[in-house]
Amino acid sequence: MPLHGQVSILREETEEDQPQLTQLRNNMDTQAWNKALPPDYTVGMHLKRYHEREFSYHRDSARFVIEYKPTGEFAGTITYNNVKSRHEATMGIVVHEHFWGSGVAYDAQETLLSFLFRQVGLRVVRLYTTAGNEAAIGLAEKSGFKVATRLREAVYIRGTLQDALTMDLLREEWFNLHPEYDDTLPMPFR
Amino acid sequence: MFQGETITLRPFEPSDSEALLSYLNHTKMSGQRGLPGRFPTHAPLTATHMDDLLDGYRSGEHGAHLAVVLNGIDTVIGHAGVYNRWDAHAPDVFVTVGPSHARQNVYEEAYRLLLHYVFTTTLAHNVSTYCPEFASDCIASLKAIGFKEAGRERRSGIHQGQFFDELAFDILRPEWEEKENA
Numbered sequence: 001m002p003l004h005g006q007v008s009i010l011r012e013e014t015e016e017d018q019p020q021l022t023q024l025r026n027n028m029d030t031q032a033w034n035k036a037l038p039p040d041y042t043v044g045m046h047l048k049r050y051h052e053r054e055f056s057y058h059r060d061s062a063r064f065v066i067e068y069k070p071t072g073e074f075a076g077t078i079t080y081n082n083v084k085s086r087h088e089a090t091m092g093i094v095v096h097e098h099f100w101g102s103g104v105a106y107d108a109q110e111t112l113l114s115f116l117f118r119q120v121g122l123r124v125v126r127l128y129t130t131a132g133n134e135a136a137i138g139l140a141e142k143s144g145f146k147v148a149t150r151l152r153e154a155v156y157i158r159g160t161l162q163d164a165l166t167m168d169l170l171r172e173e174w175f176n177l178h179p180e181y182d183d184t185l186p187m188p189f190r
Numbered sequence: 191m192f193q194g195e196t197i198t199l200r201p202f203e204p205s206d207s208e209a210l211l212s213y214l215n216h217t218k219m220s221g222q223r224g225l226p227g228r229f230p231t232h233a234p235l236t237a238t239h240m241d242d243l244l245d246g247y248r249s250g251e252h253g254a255h256l257a258v259v260l261n262g263i264d265t266v267i268g269h270a271g272v273y274n275r276w277d278a279h280a281p282d283v284f285v286t287v288g289p290s291h292a293r294q295n296v297y298e299e300a301y302r303l304l305l306h307y308v309f310t311t312t313l314a315h316n317v318s319t320y321c322p323e324f325a326s327d328c329i330a331s332l333k334a335i336g337f338k339e340a341g342r343e344r345r346s347g348i349h350q351g352q353f354f355d356e357l358a359f360d361i362l363r364p365e366w367e368e369k370e371n372a
Contacts (some may be wrong), residue, residue, distance in 0.1 A: 035277045083321045088345065099355040123353075124345040149341030149358035154280035161315075164280065166358075168344050179260070 005111035010064035211265035213288025224286030297331035
């Protein structure tokens with residue numbers, strides 16, 4: 001069953017999503033990598049990647065398509081990886097330009113965080129961004145993320161040197177922002 | 191290039207497996223072994239793990255991996271390396287030293303050798319590294335060399351019954367050059 005937010009649905013990828021995913025990767029504003037990838041990825045490459053995913057009960061990553069609930073349109077993609085069981089994961093989000101400012105990115109982010117904290121049972125979630133990506137920083141801060149590390153001039157993107165940021169969000173910080181939920185998972189340490 | 195006053199950084203040999211196991215399995219190394227994510231962070235490592243590790247090192251997995259050895263007796267006391275898997279502009283370096291030799295001068299010498307290598311043979315502009323918050327000798331060595339503190343990743347790992355944060359440090363090429371020319 002997909003993860004349902006207010007205006008977004010996070011669902012599994014399908015073959016039919018691959019053209020839109022290719023488009024996101026080939027758009028220099030949405031590929032969301034802190035080094036430029038050549039905008040020549042093909043749908044065939046993405047299909048190959050899609051078909052090479054293997055079944056496992058021991059997953060340390062996931063990637064969802066973000067669907068805009070009111071219309072069912074493809075709005076972007078949201079992922080997590082580097083999962084250490086019950087401990088941590090790193091998340092990432094890419095939203096199609098058409099949906100910037102629509103609230104779907106925040107809703108998808110909150111939907112994923114709810115899954116990671118309330119079902120996967122993580123103690124901290126991290127993300128990477130760059131100092132020049134004010135939209136991404138603002139989006140993360142809206143969910144409670146704080147800047148954790150700042151590596152100076154570590155990224156060269158769009159002709160400018162930028163700081164590379166990591167941001168993190170502790171489990172109790174997220175629950176403090178969501179008093180509607182009780183955190184029943186015991187906290188073993190500080 | 192990789193020889194200092196008291197230590198040398200050299201490639202790993204298959205015969206280093208036992209020495210690696212010896213310090214990596216020390217209880218003080220639990221949670222801070224400085225190994226790729228596929229290896230256990232706390233549970234005892236085996237000779238098979240070491241074969242896998244050394245195979246990865248020999249293949250140049252994610253960058254350069256070097257043994258830290260004491261000059262004269264060629265005993266492996268730690269491991270060090272340069273990761274540039276992401277971007278040659280901003281590699282990260284690391285030094286892990288077994289508890290018997292984890293002193294500031296050893297870290298400092300190893301980091302100086304790595305920085306010299308990175309800044310004189312690659313296009314690096316920012317070099318970063320990470321240290322557990324309790325690793326005071328490592329932290330002191332980084333500050334002495336000129337690394338600047340760049341924040342902390344909270345709850346990075348578990349060590350002796352507690353979460354610990356990892357401190358991030360970085361140094362820019364002009365800062366390193368200024369230190370070198372001083």
